[in-house]
Amino acid sequence: MNTNPDETRLALWLDDELTGTDLSEMEAWAATRPEQLAAREDLRSFRNMMAANLPASEEPPYPDFFLSRVNQGIRDLQAAAAPAKPTAAVSFWKSWVMPIAACAGMVLAFGIGKRSNEAAGALTVVPSVSPVVYTPEEGVDAEWFASTGAGANVIVLEGVAAIPDSTDFSETVYVPTVSESDRTATREKKTSDSAKQ
DSSP, rough: OSSOOOHHHHHHHHHTOOOOHHHHHHHHHTTTTTHHHHHHHHHHHHHHHHHHOOOOOOOSSSSSHHHHHHHHHHHHHHHHHHHOOOOOOOOOOOOOHHHHHHHHHHHHHHHHHHHHHHHHOOOOOOOOOOOOOSSSSOEEEEEEEEEETEEEEEEEESSSSOTTTTTTTTTOOOOOHHHTTOOOOOOOOSSSSSHHO
């Protein structure tokens, strides 16, 4: 016969939550095991120390927030526990006719597309167009280039009035770090360095 208690019963005994015959059986079992008695005494002293140093209850810092979260959790649990609505039986239209109609529509569209392509003749190839930088105002030309010295893409706008010196950008200005402040954007030559050598 196995006289060792299971983990649940041992945990209840260590937490002083057993009563009656369960408690007397565990006390008899633990009488021959001083390490178990010492573990229970350690837990008791720890609980007493915690009770002496921590308040019995403490108001959370934002009680309305926590209460709303608890209420939302309760509503979520109630919604999950609610019985699901019975599903309606699948009709003949949805199970057979609709997929057949969809397939017939795809075949018809494929046929129309094939015939219109044959009527139009061979495909024409559109030549590639170089990209253009769009500007919303007429008379403004924009050009961009990548500046490796500044580590950035630079946009040069021609035809835009200069910004007055009195404009205050203190609210939106970007202040560069020390390593970025010594970089400047320079217009790089189109020829590669290998062609110079």
